[in-house]
Amino acid sequence: MLVAERHKKIVELVNEKLSIRVTELSKIFSVTEETIRRDLEKLEKENLLMRSHGGALSIDKDQGETSxxxxxxxxxxxxxxxxxxxxxxxxxxxxxxxxxxxxxxxxxxxxxxxxxxxxxxxxxxxxxxxxxxxxxxxxxxxxxxxxxxxxxxxxxxxxxxxxxxxxxxxxxxxxxxxxxxxxxxxxxxxxxxxxxxxxxxxxxxxxxxxxxxxxxxxxxxxxxxxxxxxxxxxxxxxxxxxxxxxxxxxxxx
CATH class of the missing domain: 3.40.50.1360 (Rossmann fold)
Known part of the structure; x- marks a missing residue:
């Protein structure tokens, strides 16, 4: 999976679940936890999610049903x-x-x-x-x-x-x-x-x-x-x- 594709999927998962752990993302994408932490840091700088202790939180303002x-x-x-x-x-x-x-x-x-x-x-x-x-x-x-x-x-x-x-x-x-x-x-x-x-x-x-x-x-x-x-x-x-x-x-x- 390309890095850009992984980033897109991470954002989708965070918005769907509202919060997710680094360990879970590491397992889903078969990469190290350190790689996931770098991903989350980059995505937070792009205002696509918010990092939390041990994971990430959604900043999607529309928490209604996903289409x-x-x-x-x-x-x-x-x-x-x-x-x-x-x-x-x-x-x-x-x-x-x-x-x-x-x-x-x-x-x-x-x-x-x-x-x-x-x-x-x-x-x-x-x-x-x-x-x-x-x-x-x-x-x-x-x-x-x-x-x-x-x-x-x-x-x-x-x-x-x-x-x-x-x-x-x-x-x-x-x-x-x-x-x-x-x-x-x-x-x-x-x-x-x-x-x-x-x-x-x-x-x-x-x-x-x-x-x-x-x-x-x-x-x-x-x-x-x-x-x-x-x-x-x-x-x-x-x-x-x-x-x-x-x-x-x-x-x-």
Missing amino acids: YLEREITNAAEKKVIAVEAVRSIEVGDQIVLDASTTAWYVAKELEDIPLTVLTNSIKVAIELSKKEQIKVISTGGILLAQSLSYVGPLAERSLGMYHVNKAFISCKGVHLEKGLSDFNESQALLKKQMIDIADETILMVDSSKFGTRAFSQIAPVSKIHSIITDSNIDEQTKKQLEEKNINVTIAN
Whole structure:
């Protein structure tokens, strides 16, 4: 990876996660921590982020939802393999809920045309599934968030409350072992909490960069999750701690 490309990705990660550690960046980009510190020093001088003790903080003034187009290209390879793994746990006749994450959209793309019922607040997911005749799609409706092409708000919440599903497939911005799951957008966080509440089983689909971080709005404790699908860059200590909490961790290859 070229230095300029690494710098661009660092800024994207910092703005997405609000804060990130030097050790995490070093692992993500396979360079030394000293190299990352030099990168952060340069990016701070360019007013693209702010350095903190052991890491960096976002100075992006708009901490709302990242646009769908931006999210589509962020960690796309990891999201695709996670989605492929998630689809393996979906069986004929299942009733599932998919959130408005890009990983959920990849799940919709990977799903075969089999008898299923899918509840979602995502326009992109609904459009993708409309191509598959055997899949029954239920949209929550609600207030449209243009950035994420999804529905939120009281109508979406009431709609979710009318259903029960076998499995919920969700993603989020932060996974903290003590503070739980979190997201930037409060309305999305409320819906994801409700998705967890109406499901017998919740599968969290997150790439490894999300672990150890926190976003603005709390979704639920980690204990509410039954299993996690992530990529091979997850820290072994984090994986062990999750498994000690009786959460099954699957590494997508």
